[in-house]
Amino acid sequence: MKLDDRRIALLYEAWRHGSMRAAADVLDLAPSSISRQIARLEEETGASLIEPGRREIRLTEAGHAVMDYFRARRAGVDELEGRLQDLSSGRSGHVHLALGEGFLGPALYDTLDSFMDGFPGMTLSVSVTDTTQMVRLLLEDEVHFGLGFHSLSHPQIVSRYRAPVPLMAIMRADRPLARRESIGFDALCREPLALMGQSFRIRQMLDAAALDSGHSIAPGFTSNSIALLTRTAVAGRALTVLPAFSVSAEIASGTLAGVAIEAPQLQAVYVHLLARRNRVFPPHLGSLIEQIRTRLLPSALKA
Template sequence: MQTTALRYFLAVARDGTIAAASARLNVAPSAISRQIANLEAELACLLFERRPRGMVLSQAGELLARHAHQVLASAEQVVTEIRELEGLWRGLVRVACTEAFAIDLVPEAMAAFHTRHPGIRFDLSVLPPGQVTHRVVQGDADLGLTFSLEPSTETAVAYRASLDMVALCAPDHPLAGRGLIGLSDVAAYPVALLPRDTTLRTILDAACAAEAIAIEPALTTNTLSSILPFLRRTRGLTLVSSVALQGQVARGEFRALPIRSHRSLARGIEVQTMRDRRLPRAVQAFLGALLAALPPVQG
């Protein structure tokens, strides 16, 4: 099987139609159709179920998709290793992470790494936690940094830690000088939060229920970047992981306040890689830099 045919096949599997795959790959639809027909003829089976709303992988297609991801990853690995014979002069590092890490931590690590190795390029995708893991599993991201309630069973885990949430507020907030606050203190002010289908809300809502405290958000949004202006212009609070927005807190743009609660406000964060894949040299080097920017794992 040719890698081109496998790449076209995976694009259709991901996008659901030949037209969408054609637009993504900038390849004529007829060329994609021909390659898929060749694969089906070679394997003597249908790889897709053709439905009115698109194409869905058949059972045989699911098997081929798993194989194709490994084949393309291996082919990419060979090319990368050849290019890396001269050291960290060139390379691409693909990172997927949740927004909390994309505002500050990951870009800062990338900037510091690029200063030392200007030939290394980065591709950063900002996604919900589950989609981060999916990108890594599918081989579309070299590294994933995400929140998780349970350890990942789909990826290799290079780092896992359980970190407490903190309350984030403007420097002139009435609570800004407090060393420790409670959930009742949070509830006394306007609160901006992520939606209920996030790990943060799952843990926060359970902790509030344990103390019979009701927090009705003044702002609910699926992007942390939309919450920050709200905090700057109001007496509002939000909750974030203690590792998020460290740079902005260090520069005095926000205050991070530890929270005392009857139930743990900790949640897991993971750095994930694809199982059974030897990482390219540039990715290995950046992984080390990223781990150094995260809190040490407590033994």
Template sequence: MEWRSVTFDWNRARAFLVTAEEGSLSAASRALKLAQPTVGRQVEALEAELGVALFERTGRGLRLTPAGHGLLDHARLMGEGARALSLAAWGQSDVLEGEVAISASDAYASYLLPPILARLHAAEPGIRIEVVVSNDLSDLSRREADIAVRNTRPTEPELIARKLRDAAATLYAAPDYLNRIGRPAQPEAFTKADFIEIDGQGSLKALLARQGVVLEGANFPYRCRNFTVMWEMVRQGMGIGILDARIGDADPAVERAMPGFAPITFPIWLVAHRDTTRSRRLRVVFDALAEGLA
């Protein structure tokens, strides 16, 4: 390669790429953890080095110029190469110090991870844990997390996964709430009960219908897409909700709500990027999670 032909600062190319993908200098500064004026100066310096305008400054922010559009794919290739280099280097580390990011749902992050992480910290105090709370799948290839707790097996060839167990979710309510509705003994008798829906698609309503419990919209006065908040609503006697039985059965503030309800089973997978599995630090965290969650 003729290195003299590379006449720009690669760090400035990163500032251009992140600004283009995030849509503004302020968003890019947050993503890069740099001051906004610093990112702006890096982009302007790259424009000067390349001799082209990459963005048009508008009243609402920045817009890519035709030249910026033309160079963006090349910058993305550089970004992918840098990310692959970072992952490969991270995976070679034998040091039991540093940060590991774990992605998990709000319910697992709130109720299952804390005792596991406390034991891990006692054994390996040099490892710092970031808990990435998300009910969506974190992109491990883009280093949104190093390890993810998921309910689906990954299909990407660069990811590895270990199935930990099959979990079961069932319905719970506060004892006072069940007393107020007369503690129905049969599933079909719950037509006057209040339920807390878990998403905008009516998943809980459909799940109950498949088990012969046909309810109306009036049975779902609440909808909450955050399981931790939904669980607190259940604990405070606002209605019936569904959660992993490992969490629900351990909570003395609730009890199983519906006799005859067949628990819903789903798998628990632990996932990591293949390149990072050579890291001793990640292996220690991965194994600790596998033991605690299994």
């Protein structure tokens, strides 16, 4: 079977953007031109690739098979490029990763600086996002890998490494509760709380643990910014719930303290280094992953 990769790319863009017209606007092509090329691709494959009668493009099983081939081929090109770059002296290329805001801090900055120093020809993109968006970016190969608190329920996303990072009650170090070794949900829910929004995995895990203990979380302040949550805790206005590494600088300075929460689910939380299943990494990506494993997640275990 001989397939035209340009036509597969047009099908991918139409599927990605939801319609041929939307893809045509992005690619500066006529919708009819995209439609003709996809029709020819269906002739080449001998199968219907798009479900008929829908305004938004939905792929058939054959269409998904073609997309799997397209992603594998593109990943193969990435691998070949990485190997050729590693053999050459230039070491040029691009790395794109996704992570939650909780990973922003000195450990991450030092890791990225070390990588860029070792590969001066590389360019780097970092997308700070939530769980739902990260899954989409991984599945569409728009990022090479991600760091997040995931339950790994998607069959096409796998964990390369995982590191234990229990969620803790984060508060000003001069609060009476800060002197305790642990606190339960009774004590936690009596305090003013500043928490992540419900689309974030940290919040979802906290809500589930609270529900299991017969409590309901009602934060007085909600934000998708860990920097704002940290500032609220430093000001003494509220407690927040985060992994300790998200506020490591404030804990080291004695401004904030982390207290364990009496919930087994929150003590068994892991950060995962995530990738699309069967994604092959070129050598320079393997180097960055190893640096993240040793510098940012020193307790990481291979999944």
